Amino acid sequence: QSWDRTQAAMANEIARACSTTGRIPRAKPKYDTLIVGAGFAGAVLAERLAADAGQRVLVVDRRPHVGGNAYDEHDAAGVLIHRYGPHIFHTNSAEVFDYLSRFTEWRNYEHRVLADVDDKLVPIPINRTTVNALYGLSLDSDAAAEAFLASRAEPVADIRTSEDVVVSAVGRELYEKFFRGYTRKQWGLDPSELDRAVTARVPTRTSTDDRYFNDRFQAMPAAGYTKMFERMLDHPNITVETGVEYRDVIGWVDADHIVFTGPIDEYFDFRFGKLPYRSLEFRHETHDVAEFQPVAVVNYPNEAVPYTRITEYKHLTGQVHDKTSVTYEFPSAEGDPYYPIPRPENQALFKRYEALADAQPNVTFVGRLATYRYYNMDQVVGQALATYRRMRAKADTLALT
Ligand code: FAD
Ligand code: UDP
Secondary structure (H helix, E strand, O other), X not given: OHHHHHHHHHHHHHHHHHHHHOOOOOOOOEXXXXXXXXXXXXXXXXXXXXXXXOOOEEEEEOOOOOOHHHOEEEOOOOOEEEOOOOXXXXXXXXXXXXXXXXXXXXXXXXXXXXXXEOOEEEEEOOOHHHHHHHHOOOOOOHHHHHHHHHHHOOOOOOOOEHXXXXXXXHOHHHHHHHHHHHHHHHXXXXXXHOEHHHHOOOOOOOOOOOEOOOOOEEXXXXXXXXXXXXXXXXXXXXXXXXXXXXXXHHHHOEEEEEEEOOOHHHHOOOOXXXXXXXXXXXXXXXXXXXXXXXXXXXXXXXXXXXXXXXXXXXXXXXXXXXXXXXXXXXXXXXXXXXXXXXXXHHHHHHHHHHHXXXXXXXXXXXXXXXXXOOOOHHHHXXXXXXXHHHHHHHHHHHHHO
């Protein structure tokens, strides 16, 4: 790896020298695949291409670290935090869980979230406990809770939007308390303007199950995400260069194939205009108390509060520390692209970019930004593993012909 590192560092050096002198270097460093982005999409493909296909791979990321949005680090107080907001792993896919288990041990963790509504902290997803707490009821069975919600729900003939999903399940009052304000803040759009898939991520329950997710596998990487990425990328065939922009290396590296995991509109120089992505600002704080709030995440659906949620990491990581660190999330239109915005006109624009992508035989687009999909980490891993299988099958076919 040190030789590879030297070679990549030299390539950067040459690139910088040549861009000022205008001279062309004699030989470009040679890789089978150049991967842009060291998040889940890039790291899975790098690992598979290097370890399974025996390729020489260069991974570049413009950020100064690997892990993409899942990057975690110890802050100044020594508390393990997620720089880009809370990342909780959950999946129904044994394939994805087994694959990641090669690179990490796990800490059992089931995510629970409370919402600050009517001056109370109540469970979200809405469940029987939520209804009892808000309405002073003592519904004691699924059937009773179902009857209550059915009496409030407003039938919607064609469930298309994120408003339809919730109003048809729990009625307008609970929709307004839990979803309208939160969604308007998070997306800068009314739920009636967003695909139903967005709020459909959050179920409604008649039981007292207060877990945020139903998935079979729910766990956190025991030593954190960054350590897991470091293990994935620790292979003699993989060179990793962080703090490196794709455009700054592309002319100076010889690669047969490119895997691109950044925003697809940026790759094509915004030819058809910008694809909308929603951004966030994170305010990280450390408090001189052992516990800040009762669960890892508290949601603030009230539109008068500028942030959407507060995360306290020690609940996620199990770290024991006499201080605690939390993150506030403030949604914003400007900044790093974090969320593709699911609505029909954006999907139509993405399809135009996808047609350009399909016409590039030597470039593979994978991941949340490059395929413009509101994917969780496990879905990105699943997508990357499937992409690898297709690349491998194609290479095998070519080798036979
Ligand atoms: P990314 O992680 O975005 O990686 C892409 C990388 O490419 C970036 O590091 C970027 O710097 C780099 N890059 C882009 N363009 C260039 C370029 N031109 N040159 C060099 N480098 C470039 N998922 C869950 O499963 N559970 C959760 O609890 C969860 N919480 C989340 C909370 C927040 C606030 C956010 C934003 C996302 C959350 N996710 C969660 C989703 C999760 O972050 C993504 O599914 C996953 O990280 C996507 O991986 P990726 O590799 O596709 O993209
Ligand atoms: N949502 C909401 N109120 C909540 C929780 C979620 O309105 O208390 C809506 C909101 O539109 C949010 C979406 O449901 O963007 C999906 O929530 P999730 O917690 O899955 O969002 P993520 O963790 O991806 O930001």
